[in-house]
Amino acid sequence: MADPYYITTAISYPNGKPHIGHAYEAIAADVIARHQRMRGRDVRFQTGTDEHGLKMAQKARELDTTPQALCDEMSQYFIEMCDSLNVSYDVFMRTTEPRHHAASQALWQRMEANGDLYLDRYEGWYSIRDEAYYDESELTDEEGGQKLSPQGTPVEWTVEESWFFRLSKYAEPLLALYRDHPEFLQPDSRRNEVLRFVEGGLRDLSVSRTSFDWGVKVPGSDNHVMYVWVDALTNYLTGLGFPDETEEMAKWWPADLHLIGKDIVRFHTVYWPAFLMSAKLPLPKQVFGHGFLLNRGQKESKSLGNVTDPLGLADRFGVDVLRYFLMREVAFGQDGSYSPEAIVLRGNSELGNAFGNLAQRTLSFIAKNLESALPRISGHDEADDALFSAVGKAVHHDIPALFDAVAPTQALETWTQAVFACNAYIDVQAPWALRKTDPERMETVLATLYICIAQLAVAARAVIPASADRLLDAMGIAPGLRTYEAIGSHWYSPLAEGEFRLAAPTPLFPRLELPAEDV
Numbered sequence: 001m002a003d004p005y006y007i008t009t010a011i012s013y014p015n016g017k018p019h020i021g022h023a024y025e026a027i028a029a030d031v032i033a034r035h036q037r038m039r040g041r042d043v044r045f046q047t048g049t050d051e052h053g054l055k056m057a058q059k060a061r062e063l064d065t066t067p068q069a070l071c072d073e074m075s076q077y078f079i080e081m082c083d084s085l086n087v088s089y090d091v092f093m094r095t096t097e098p099r100h101h102a103a104s105q106a107l108w109q110r111m112e113a114n115g116d117l118y119l120d121r122y123e124g125w126y127s128i129r130d131e132a133y134y135d136e137s138e139l140t141d142e143e144g145g146q147k148l149s150p151q152g153t154p155v156e157w158t159v160e161e162s163w164f165f166r167l168s169k170y171a172e173p174l175l176a177l178y179r180d181h182p183e184f185l186q187p188d189s190r191r192n193e194v195l196r197f198v199e200g201g202l203r204d205l206s207v208s209r210t211s212f213d214w215g216v217k218v219p220g221s222d223n224h225v226m227y228v229w230v231d232a233l234t235n236y237l238t239g240l241g242f243p244d245e246t247e248e249m250a251k252w253w254p255a256d257l258h259l260i261g262k263d264i265v266r267f268h269t270v271y272w273p274a275f276l277m278s279a280k281l282p283l284p285k286q287v288f289g290h291g292f293l294l295n296r297g298q299k300e301s302k303s304l305g306n307v308t309d310p311l312g313l314a315d316r317f318g319v320d321v322l323r324y325f326l327m328r329e330v331a332f333g334q335d336g337s338y339s340p341e342a343i344v345l346r347g348n349s350e351l352g353n354a355f356g357n358l359a360q361r362t363l364s365f366i367a368k369n370l371e372s373a374l375p376r377i378s379g380h381d382e383a384d385d386a387l388f389s390a391v392g393k394a395v396h397h398d399i400p401a402l403f404d405a406v407a408p409t410q411a412l413e414t415w416t417q418a419v420f421a422c423n424a425y426i427d428v429q430a431p432w433a434l435r436k437t438d439p440e441r442m443e444t445v446l447a448t449l450y451i452c453i454a455q456l457a458v459a460a461r462a463v464i465p466a467s468a469d470r471l472l473d474a475m476g477i478a479p480g481l482r483t484y485e486a487i488g489s490h491w492y493s494p495l496a497e498g499e500f501r502l503a504a505p506t507p508l509f510p511r512l513e514l515p516a517e518d519v
């Protein structure tokens with residue numbers, strides 16, 4: 001049976017429409033999910049929306065609606081975003097679902113049974129925007145006396161009766177986790193931040209609120225709702241049928257990868273493993289904190305008026321171009337910038353000129369000169385061997401290994417190098433010149449290119465699924481051969497057998513122009 005692989009994104013706050021950061025994370029997780037499927041893993045990919053908490057309650061009040069109506073409406077935009085961007089999720093979790101309330105309450109009861117919850121009074125700072133508690137020492141002062149969180153969001157002094165989780169008890173086990181399993185928290189730079197935070201000592205965590213009621217009720221304490229992060233993190237279990245001992249729980253838990261942004265690493269690598277240890281559940285294998293996307297170097301915000309609709313970008317430039325750009329432009333794990341110019345440049349140079357033209361030129365040449373029949377290989381020389389071995393190593397080894405390591409940017413860098421090698425080969429071999437002088441050699445050159453192009457389409461398929469499949473369809477590569485392993489384990493002839501005739505090729509990536517408003 002195929003090895004299971006369970007991947008999740010963060011669940012987004014649907015207090016507004018999805019922004020580019022949401023699209024970035026969904027696409028990155030999709031790339032890893034598609035990659036693991038091509039590896040032959042049995043993948044479960046979960047995403048969703050985080051619908052409780054003060055932030056949602058406040059937004060609903062601001063819009064003169066109810067929190068339920070707000071999240072019912074807004075969560076649809078997140079589903080639409082995933083569908084439009086070709087994000088192949090298996091489960092979309094909404095935390096207002098009854099099964100999620102049941103799962104969160106069950107987790108709570110396990111923590112309580114372990115002696116980790118007690119009732120007390122919370123007095124301290126809270127940021128509604130981050131839905132996070134902060135220690136006085138973490139805050140900075142802004143002019144006017146407003147205190148700000150390390151994320152730059154306003155905090156307010158909060159005093160109320162609250163349940164507490166004995167987080168302090170878990171400092172040592174957490175430090176042991178980071179030490180013994182460095183792979184648990186990636187990239188390394190984020191692990192160092194969290195290490196420093198935990199080494200500084202952990203205070204018990206306030207895990208319920210009494211001043212509002214938009215949340216999951218605390219079992220046996222009806223005037224309390226759970227702190228939104230307790231219920232939010234539980235979503236990763238809810239989808240598997242927790243607390244029942246389901247086949248899904250046995251098969252998929254612990255998760256292989258929680259893919260999240262850098263601002264919520266603390267919740268996933270301090271609170272979440274501590275809750276799970278307390279509930280006596282296994283810990284996720286890895287949490288990866290990706291960086292932030294900036295709009296021309298600036299954070300997007302409504303007040304700056306620079307908020308971009310990711311679906312607008314997909315409409316203008318194409319879904320696959322956007323997916324490729326986001327994975328390729330910003331070294332995954334770090335922060336980076338995007339702009340329409342950068343998308344056009346990357347799309348035209350690497351997808352359009354380098355890969356699209358390579359495929360187009362080769363297939364058109366075959367269509368025209370061989371009446372669309374597949375070219376035959378008659379012997380091979382050093383140049384063919386060098387290309388095969390460079391492309392083969394990239395496609396069968398380096399690229400999948402980099403996707404395994406959640407390094408999509410380096411995987412695509414390797415991919416473009418292999419594409420450039422094919423372009424250099426076609427220029428040197430000049431099949432158009434061989435047509436008259438040595439037609440047999442011309443066919444060998446075309447066949448070599450044909451195989452390499454098919455392999456490169458497979459290698460990029462996790463990132464540009466629709467375009468890669470369109471090309472592979474036109475080339476007659478059967479769906480069952482579209483994996484790293486299959487595309488290499490067959491030598492040339494089984495790729496497109498029998499009487500196959502190449503489809504008339506159409507450009508894969510039409511040339512992009514910069515819309516006038518961006519020039």
Ligand code: ME8
Pocket residue numbers: 009010011012013014020021022024025050232233235259260261262263264291292293294
């Ligand atoms: O944090 N660039 O929800 P959220 C890249 N509900 N990623 C970004 C980003 C940007 N500019 N802005 C946000 C939450 N993100 C919680 C999660 S999980 C149990 C609960 C990322 O809607 C952010 O880091 O604020 C997070 O991973 C995701 O988008 C959802 O953010």
